[in-house]
Amino acid sequence: MTMTIDIKNLTEITATEATCSNCLAACCSLEVLIITDTGVPERHIAVDQYGGETMLRLEDGRCSALDRDTQMCTIYENRPWICREFEMGSYECINEFIAKKGN
Numbered sequence: 001m002t003m004t005i006d007i008k009n010l011t012e013i014t015a016t017e018a019t020c021s022n023c024l025a026a027c028c029s030l031e032v033l034i035i036t037d038t039g040v041p042e043r044h045i046a047v048d049q050y051g052g053e054t055m056l057r058l059e060d061g062r063c064s065a066l067d068r069d070t071q072m073c074t075i076y077e078n079r080p081w082i083c084r085e086f087e088m089g090s091y092e093c094i095n096e097f098i099a100k101k102g103n
């Protein structure tokens with residue numbers, strides 16, 4: 001038996017479901033490059049051997065600035081540019097939301 005999935009409908013349905021309030025911050029497990037200076041506290045910054053800066057991720061793979069209880073960003077006013085640009089309901093957001101729900 002062959003099963004087909006209507007990707008368009010799946011995306012439309014998920015777009016309405018993918019909200020930060022029911023997502024558990026899926027996007028805060030991604031690698032976040034720090035491109036511009038927004039004042040991210042040093043304790044949340046990882047520096048690679050070439051001097052590149054990313055948000056530090058803890059053993060659970062999630063950003064160290066994420067409050068594990070509330071799933072909220074603890075440095076919201078100083079979050080990196082990439083976090084500011086990552087829009088709820090965007091293609092990337094829905095991808096992460098689906099991946100998280102699949103776990």
Ligand code: SF4
Binds near residue numbers: 025093
């Ligand atoms: S932006 Fe998208 S992936 Fe990130 S927390 Fe909100 S719903 Fe989840």
Ligand code: SF4
Binds near residue numbers: 055063073074
């Ligand atoms: S800085 Fe804030 S919004 Fe950005 S990944 Fe970390 S917890 Fe999430």
